[in-house]
Amino acid sequence: MASDRSSPQLPVSPLLPPAPAKRRAMQAQRERDTRPEVDLRRELHRRGLRFFVHRRPVQGLRREADIVFVRARLAIFVDGCFWHSCPQHGSMPRANETWWRDKLDRNRARDADTQRRFEEAGWSVLRVWEHELTAEAADRVEAAVRDSIARQATASSSPPGRVRGK
Numbered sequence: 001m002a003s004d005r006s007s008p009q010l011p012v013s014p015l016l017p018p019a020p021a022k023r024r025a026m027q028a029q030r031e032r033d034t035r036p037e038v039d040l041r042r043e044l045h046r047r048g049l050r051f052f053v054h055r056r057p058v059q060g061l062r063r064e065a066d067i068v069f070v071r072a073r074l075a076i077f078v079d080g081c082f083w084h085s086c087p088q089h090g091s092m093p094r095a096n097e098t099w100w101r102d103k104l105d106r107n108r109a110r111d112a113d114t115q116r117r118f119e120e121a122g123w124s125v126l127r128v129w130e131h132e133l134t135a136e137a138a139d140r141v142e143a144a145v146r147d148s149i150a151r152q153a154t155a156s157s158s159p160p161g162r163v164r165g166k
């Protein structure tokens, strides 16, 4: 599957707020199948990991994760540096700065809210930046899958009635 998105990290026009219809679409869903995300999925698959793509893992919550490991109860988000304000590459367009600042602030708040809700539902969340090297991101995901599965095993083998702290 060829990718024709040569620079997924930048919006089509970073200087102008998009038209209202486009704006609603952007708020409703994350960018999908960016190059870094596709590369990461390919690498994870090559390492023998199996997962779901673009799923809403938490019942009743309309939030989709990019990569979902059901048994490990682990959700992976591949965050674009611009849209999710990467500390290294995040930038603020000069034109319409107020609109963009508000938009990017809301993205950040939504990311934090998603993470909180997932964790409350017993899911672990791992965020990967699109600028990360594929192999290093895959290493982090692999380690998180192992940790999460171990945690699930510990949780399910706890004696009944025992209250587990967080």
Ligand SMILES: [Zn+2]
Pocket (backbone or CB within 6 Å): 081, 086, 087, 088, 089, 090, 129, 130, 131
């Ligand atoms: Zn970055």
